[in-house]
Amino acid sequence: MAERKSDKQSFDLVVVGAGPGGYVAAIRAAQLGMRVALVESQNLGGTCLNWGCIPTKSLLKSAEVYQQMKNADDYGLTIKEPGFDIEKIVQRSRSTADRLSQGIGYLMDKNGVHVFEGFGSLIAHDAVSVSAHGAAVATITAPHIILATGASPKMIPGVATDSELVWTAREAMTPKVVPESLLIIGAGAIGIEFASFYNTFGSDVTLLEVADRILPQEDEEISRLAMRSFKRRGVQFSLGARVQNVEVKDGRAHATWQDGAGNAHNAVFDRVIVAAGIIANTRGLGLEAQGVAMQNGQVVVDEWSQTSVEGIYAIGDMTAPPLLAHKASHEAVTCVEKIALTDNLEPLDPLSVPSCIYSSPQIASVGLTESQARAQGISVRVGKFDLGNLGKAQAMGDMEGFVKTVFDADTGELVGAHMIGADVTELIQGYVIARKMETTEEELMETVFAHPTMSEAMHEAVLDAYDRAIHH
Known part of the structure; x- marks a missing residue:
């Protein structure tokens, strides 16, 4: 990332967050002739590129190839004792993410985007303070500010992640071992993809879902076939499940929950993955002080991503669903082009945003x-x-x-x-x-x-x- 700037600077547009919404907004604005600043506290590419969309697909590709190896005889091929090395699988995933993150840095340089390393927060409707290690390192101003800070895993009362036995998606992407038994809380897209990965490599997987079916956002027939397919592979399900507690003791995770029929369950697992959804990253952004309207923890925007405060916009996972990377990128382009007064624009239709789950x-x-x-x-x-x-x-x-x-x-x-x-x-x-x-x-x-x-x-x-x- 670029060196920190300590002086006050003015731009046409400031983008806070360098995920698939933020960095795309920065590039499109630069293409339209704007002087652009991009603020990022961690890695260019955001969660999607570094800890979400891309590395998980690398993991799932390894699982797909491994499954094909185990079924080689069906194709007239002979493979003796197919095996895997989880360390190399994770290394390949991380290398892919790192390579793409570096590519985003190249795109920023190519398009003349000024990158500020640090945490960005609003100090006025047209100003952002950038801080690092608790100290302010820059103040940048612009008549237009796009917030694209994404979201983080949602935590469940009674379930505390410890990075060792109870994981969020981030720890689940970098395992040192494949657990013999695994509990996944949440059977949406994230939970189903992890169930597919770990089941393929031999974990005994149990999935808990609070709804009355897995993948509750999908068509009912899709949900039913997906559940039958996973059951054939040995995955167990508990629907209408209400998690009461997950306690780590004696080197294992002890979970208690109640299913939809009111039955109580107690089980012990080697690892637990919390995949119960995500929550918008809004803490510390200064939204309340600037009067930016919020609803249900998300920033309220109009069809052009304008917030309740003129000149401040929000895109991606910090706004309304669908919470998908390609939706954020499309919003980024539309928002920037609207700021630039581009003619013949159409707002994003959420019902035309495709959803993809890369399980098997x-x-x-x-x-x-x-x-x-x-x-x-x-x-x-x-x-x-x-x-x-x-x-x-x-x-x-x-x-x-x-x-x-x-x-x-x-x-x-x-x-x-x-x-x-x-x-x-x-x-x-x-x-x-x-x-x-x-x-x-x-x-x-x-x-x-x-x-x-x-x-x-x-x-x-x-x-x-x-x-x-x-x-x-």
């Missing part, structure tokens, strides 16, 4: 679920196609999963699409583009999909919604 099987979605669409009074047509019917899936030896489409029966609008199975995190973008282009069901049905590909399931799921599926 993968899960991806965009738009409304079937139940959400029906709850809004939409008359729906639903299509579904099993991946096992595809020649490509059979050739790959990965036939689990399906593609589901939800259309407005009156207008032909694609209101939602949901997938589970191999490579679906790549396939979902096709439906995202279709929604952005306001493509109708007729246009999708008339589109040519290459054969043999996994994307043929996308076509068949559209056809099935209108009783025209060929390979159903």
Whole structure:
């Protein structure tokens, strides 16, 4: 990172936080001719690049390859005693994150962004104080300030992380050993990805979820198949679970909880991962003093990311869901272009932001679920196609999963699409583009999909919604 500046400096834009929202905002502003300052207290790239999106995908890729090694005989291949080295797996993950973080530094230099190392806090509607080790090192001013400080793991009463036996996601990404028994609190995207990783490498995994199903943000059919798939692999679940206590004693974690049926549970685990969601990083930012409105712990913004205070904006995980890196990046560009008075802008539509979960099987979605669409009074047509019917899936030896489409029966609008199975995190973008282009069901049905590909399931799921599926 750049050297600290001790003098007071003025800029056109100050960005606080260098994650996928902040650094993208800085680059786009520089491209538009602004003089930009970027403030970051830790590593360029933020949680996503250093301790989230990127390193976890590296870990999950190692798990995928290991699973393929164990199934080599199915492909006519011989591998004797497949094994793994958890230290090398973690090292590869960290190297990937470090390399990309350095790349962000290069992009800052290339675009002439002034990087300030330290913690940024608002001292006026147009000024940020940068401090390091408890001392102020710079004061920077600008008529526009974008806050992009992200979020941190949410803690649970009665569960104290100790970095040794009770982990947050950060410790779970850098294990020294693979625990024999593992409790994961939270069966959302983060919990499911860790369950997939550790289960593949031999951990006996138990997942607790406070909702009545895993992946509660996903379509119900997706949740059911995902749970069946994980159960076949030996993962245990407790739904409607209320954690009462996790106590570390005698070198192990003793957990107590009550399930949805009111049954009490007591169990002992080698490790516990707390994956119960995230909370916005707003402490110490000076929001209250400047009158920035908050709601449910998140910064309130309008469709252009403007807060209640003119000239102060907020993007990414410190605002409303969906809490995803690509949503933050898109908000960053839109916010900066709005500041620059760019013409013909469209605000972000949250329902057009894709969600991707990189477990095995993968899960991806965009738009409304079937139940959400029906709850809004939409008359729906639903299509579904099993991946096992595809020649490509059979050739790959990965036939689990399906593609589901939800259309407005009156207008032909694609209101939602949901997938589970191999490579679906790549396939979902096709439906995202279709929604952005306001493509109708007729246009999708008339589109040519290459054969043999996994994307043929996308076509068949559209056809099935209108009783025209060929390979159903």
